[in-house]
Amino acid sequence: MTETVSTTRTExxxxxxxxxYRAERRFKLYGxxxxxxxxxxxxxxxxxxxxxxxxAFSNHxxxxxLTLAPETVAPNGPGDTEAIAxxxxxxxxxxxxxxxxxxxxxxxxxxxxxxxxxxxxxLATIPMARQTADNPGRLGETVTYRAVLSDDLDxxxxxxxxxxxxxRLSAVAAIDPLxxxxxxxxxxxxxxxxxLQQLITALEDAGAQxxxxxxxxxxGPAVAKLEDVTPGRLTAQLYAGRAEDFRGAxxxxxxxxxxxxxxxxxxxxxxxxxxxxxxxxxxxxxxxALLTNADSTYPxxxxxxxxxxxxxxxxxxxxxxxxPVGVGAAIYLEEFAPKSRLTGIIEVNINNLAAxxxxxxxxLGAAVFxxxxxxxxxxxxxxxxxxxxxTLPTIIIASRAALxxxxxxxxxxxxxxxxxxxxxxxxxxxxxxxxxxxTGAIIGMARALGETAPLLLIGMVxxxxxxxxxxxxxxxxxxxxxxKWSTGAERAWEPNTAAAIVVLLTFMVMMxxxxxxxxxxxxxxx
Amino acid sequence: MMGREMLQxxxxxxxxxxxxxxxxxxxxxxxxxxxxAAAQFRGAKGLNSQPNYHGYYLAMWTVxxxxxxxxxxxxxxxxxxxxxxTGDLPDGFASLDPNAxxxxxxxxxxxxxxxxxSWSGEPVFAAITQRFLTLTGAVKxxxxxxxxxxxxxxxxxxxxxxxxxxxxRKQVENGxxxxxxxxxxxxxxxxxxxxxxxxxxxxxxxxxxxxxSFLFGLEWNAQTEVDFxxxxxxxxTFVISLIAMCxxxxxxxxxxxxxxxxxSPRSRAWIKPLLEVxxxxxxxxxxxxxxxxxxxxxxDFSGWLNALPFIPxxxxxxxxxxxxxxxxxxxxxxxxxxxxxxxxxxNAVPQTLRDGAFAMGATKSETVKQVVMxxxxxxxxxxxxxxxxxxxxxxxxxxxxxxxxPQLTADPTSEITTITVQIVALLTGDxxxxxxxxxxxxxxxxxxFVLTLFFNLIAMRVVNRFREKYD
Numbered sequence: 001m002t003e004t005v006s007t008t009r010t011e012x013x014x015x016x017x018x019x020x021y022r023a024e025r026r027f028k029l030y031g032x033x034x035x036x037x038x039x040x041x042x043x044x045x046x047x048x049x050x051x052x053x054x055x056a057f058s059n060h061x062x063x064x065x066l067t068l069a070p071e072t073v074a075p076n077g078p079g080d081t082e083a084i085a086x087x088x089x090x091x092x093x094x095x096x097x098x099x100x101x102x103x104x105x106x107x108x109x110x111x112x113x114x115x116x117x118x119x120x121x122x123l124a125t126i127p128m129a130r131q132t133a134d135n136p137g138r139l140g141e142t143v144t145y146r147a148v149l150s151d152d153l154d155x156x157x158x159x160x161x162x163x164x165x166x167x168r169l170s171a172v173a174a175i176d177p178l179x180x181x182x183x184x185x186x187x188x189x190x191x192x193x194x195x196l197q198q199l200i201t202a203l204e205d206a207g208a209q210x211x212x213x214x215x216x217x218x219x220g221p222a223v224a225k226l227e228d229v230t231p232g233r234l235t236a237q238l239y240a241g242r243a244e245d246f247r248g249a250x251x252x253x254x255x256x257x258x259x260x261x262x263x264x265x266x267x268x269x270x271x272x273x274x275x276x277x278x279x280x281x282x283x284x285x286x287x288x289a290l291l292t293n294a295d296s297t298y299p300x301x302x303x304x305x306x307x308x309x310x311x312x313x314x315x316x317x318x319x320x321x322x323x324p325v326g327v328g329a330a331i332y333l334e335e336f337a338p339k340s341r342l343t344g345i346i347e348v349n350i351n352n353l354a355a356x357x358x359x360x361x362x363x364l365g366a367a368v369f370x371x372x373x374x375x376x377x378x379x380x381x382x383x384x385x386x387x388x389x390x391t392l393p394t395i396i397i398a399s400r401a402a403l404x405x406x407x408x409x410x411x412x413x414x415x416x417x418x419x420x421x422x423x424x425x426x427x428x429x430x431x432x433x434x435x436x437x438x439t440g441a442i443i444g445m446a447r448a449l450g451e452t453a454p455l456l457l458i459g460m461v462x463x464x465x466x467x468x469x470x471x472x473x474x475x476x477x478x479x480x481x482x483x484k485w486s487t488g489a490e491r492a493w494e495p496n497t498a499a500a501i502v503v504l505l506t507f508m509v510m511m512x513x514x515x516x517x518x519x520x521x522x523x524x525x526x
Numbered sequence: 527m528m529g530r531e532m533l534q535x536x537x538x539x540x541x542x543x544x545x546x547x548x549x550x551x552x553x554x555x556x557x558x559x560x561x562x563a564a565a566q567f568r569g570a571k572g573l574n575s576q577p578n579y580h581g582y583y584l585a586m587w588t589v590x591x592x593x594x595x596x597x598x599x600x601x602x603x604x605x606x607x608x609x610x611x612t613g614d615l616p617d618g619f620a621s622l623d624p625n626a627x628x629x630x631x632x633x634x635x636x637x638x639x640x641x642x643x644s645w646s647g648e649p650v651f652a653a654i655t656q657r658f659l660t661l662t663g664a665v666k667x668x669x670x671x672x673x674x675x676x677x678x679x680x681x682x683x684x685x686x687x688x689x690x691x692x693x694x695r696k697q698v699e700n701g702x703x704x705x706x707x708x709x710x711x712x713x714x715x716x717x718x719x720x721x722x723x724x725x726x727x728x729x730x731x732x733x734x735x736x737x738x739s740f741l742f743g744l745e746w747n748a749q750t751e752v753d754f755x756x757x758x759x760x761x762x763t764f765v766i767s768l769i770a771m772c773x774x775x776x777x778x779x780x781x782x783x784x785x786x787x788x789x790s791p792r793s794r795a796w797i798k799p800l801l802e803v804x805x806x807x808x809x810x811x812x813x814x815x816x817x818x819x820x821x822x823x824x825x826d827f828s829g830w831l832n833a834l835p836f837i838p839x840x841x842x843x844x845x846x847x848x849x850x851x852x853x854x855x856x857x858x859x860x861x862x863x864x865x866x867x868x869x870x871x872x873n874a875v876p877q878t879l880r881d882g883a884f885a886m887g888a889t890k891s892e893t894v895k896q897v898v899m900x901x902x903x904x905x906x907x908x909x910x911x912x913x914x915x916x917x918x919x920x921x922x923x924x925x926x927x928x929x930x931x932p933q934l935t936a937d938p939t940s941e942i943t944t945i946t947v948q949i950v951a952l953l954t955g956d957x958x959x960x961x962x963x964x965x966x967x968x969x970x971x972x973x974x975f976v977l978t979l980f981f982n983l984i985a986m987r988v989v990n991r992f993r994e995k996y997d
Contacts, residue, residue, distance in 0.1 A: 020889055020892070021889070023889070023891055023892075024889040024891045024892075027890075027891035027895075028784070028788055028890075028891070030784075031780045031781065031783055031785075031788055032784060033780075034776065034778075034779075034780035034784065035780075035781050035784055035785075035801075037777055038781060038801055038804065038861045038862075038865075039800055039801070041804070041858045042800065042803060042804055044819065045807070045811075045812075045819075048815065048819045049811070049814070049815065049818070324709075325709045326709075327709075328705065328706045328708075328709030328710070329706070329709040329713055332703070332709060332710045333710055336706060337710070345714075346710055346711075346713065346714055349713060349717050350713050351982075351986065352717070352979065352982055352983070353713060353716060353717055355912065355915060355916075356720065356919075356975065356979075357915075357918070357919020357920070357921070357946070357975075358919070358921065359919065359949055359950070359974070360720055360919070360974065361720070363723070363724060363953075363967070363968060363971040364716070364719055364720050364724075366953055367723035367724070368719055373600075373601065374604055374605075389712075389716045392712070392713060392716065393713065396713065420695065420699060421699075422699040422702055422703070446806070449808075450808025450809070450810070450811075451808070452808065452809065452810040452921075452922050453925075453946070453950065456925075456950050456953075456954050457949070457950065457954070459954075461954055472542075479808050479810045482808075482810050482811070483810050483925075483926065486810075486814045486817065487926075494818065497814055498814070498818075501810075501811050501814060504808065504811070505807075508806065512806070
């Protein structure tokens, strides 16, 4: 058998066949590679944004045992709780006193004191002010409150600022104070049980000398900055805690990966933070403020709430414009319109409108709604109108498809038993097309939710620190907040932006899930 | 005196809700009245329409005139108030130039919604604000009153028609059809609004800056209102769209071919929705992805290229915002657009053509290349044109990742700017609507609109012309 076949196959034909099969495999491979690239980008996007966002959903808080002195905390007496809730400076005063008590050495210079207070921003005391206002009975007592750590130090503790090389020394054999204040040694030398050669090698490998890297030595709550090290002896300047803590301890050494000039926090601030962390006063927890706060100029206390509310108002206006008008237009075009030139023009026009860039709708909003009609800038009302016009074609196209899917027999039957055309449409066709229309509308709304460019042009980028109360108030929307945060200069805005994106995508996924469920539940095959 | 205070209190009322409440109440009342009136005819000989339709008819005639009046108020109300106030202003204001006057009136309007304590300091300003409030209240009251009168007049007119043989249903259905027609008309009105507003604002711009220097000028410094030569922006848009298409066209096309010709139904059911997820992600997210991940990679890459021995140092600037990052990410965004449109087109090619090719012994790839693709070509071209139009109009990715520097450069790793970026840059922040700076944004918007419309129309023509070839 085989031989008879092979007689018709010349060697050239076989070679050619192999070549053709190779081409076939190659072609298929190209397709697979394309899909792999596209899906790979999707995975990269999800992973890179997700990993950034995770860091923003938790943060570090410092606990303070504050004695709520009524004269500092309640300027108008304990009865005026509103004044207590707004008394940020009074609470910040307490926080600063508490910090200075923990690190008294910082009082030696003004600059150092300012650095110390930088551990917690002023506005981070708002929650404790509000809590006190809710429980005025706490006045005069000592209460434990928590305040968020400054964004840069928070990132440092999360390990997102720089590489840090850590190593343990062997136990300290002796310490030798070099300079002292009444409180104890401020500069000291220590010797350890084993040689310090390993540390010297590590410092040389890191190029610590040339790059000006700082090295911190920590034993429990005491943190000192390394000044010099020889195989037998290590000299250091005490930054936090007491030199005594080093006696007999096993110190940890941290070689910080960036010189002090190239980061937004000083060696002192890192030392204090490490010391507080060792005392258990800094703890990592969920960052609820991200969801419950409005926007702020400080990344550690900024939240998305105002933007969510703004987006909700915008979407309400969009839905109340685009859905009724879109469905009405679809019903007219599909069920009533005579086949005339005019309807032909409307049809072409709607298809074209669906492909007009969204920013052009923003220009329309700026020129017509703001300039001609004099509507307020930055208001969800105008944003909703613009997005409503933007989604209108999408909803018309989806609704027409849903109406077209209802078989003509339904209409014929209704007309046959004496219904008018309007009755046939509204009593029979529309209810059957409703699930399809609704699905299309929800998907259209989900797209509108992610739309950013038109909102920029009607001024919805204004900084809004308060939750808007109505659709005519100044507001911003979630995607605009994402844009605004992404332009923030501080590093901490990056995880915040990613977190805002996660919130935005969560809403979009939920809307799409509802649409899919509707389709599954009510889809009908005729 | 009492009346003035009442008017001022009236000025603070939320007109939107008030009007809404009046309309709903009017509609409900007239509906009930019509239904009750017609209910007496029940059983009468020759009753043409159900009582409900009589109710709807009355409600229609009440609500529509009132609503039209209120819409007129919404559009003209503030203008009328303003011109009344201008007439009442003290003599000194007559010498003010119109711009300063309108700014002053804006301040008055803003102050009027605040606590009186905040503006009672300046006596003249306070008096004018008081007057403004009184006038606003008066115009508001007049608007509502007119709406009420219009509604009542409509009601009275329609009420007289109700009788047992009145064809209420036909009337209501006609009204409903008109309403639906207006809905469809809003889509047209939107297009008209876009064209008219862009066109007239552009005309105002071109009355200050010659068209020729806009279209062919090589320098763009709109922020300082010096140069308005848009060529660098057109160039930037072109470069970024080109990069995006270089990514999206091959990947999108090969994905579509693989999905429709090779993939098993099961893997297709997974891959297609996943690809469409790429289309559902908001562009602002892509923009963030570009600056977070892609731009740093490109910076490193251009540094590496510069270090190569045969490339002179500094050929690639590798700035932190660059055309390549924006273009690449935009390409990824457009992949699903190309793939799903081409997928539809390829699926529309009749199976008989493929069967014929297979019967002649062609392999799958040969069938695709020599039979399916030529048949699907018009549709594929249309898909690519629509994708180009998408790339040209895309805003957020370029705003975030491409930068603001208008320059004509062949280096894709340098900062570059596009039409859309400049529109956003020119129109964010408070700006006068008369300055050439703001108007230039509209001229850019107009060119963008014309450009995308051009591509869309060609695409639609191509599709229509070739659609029925194989049916």
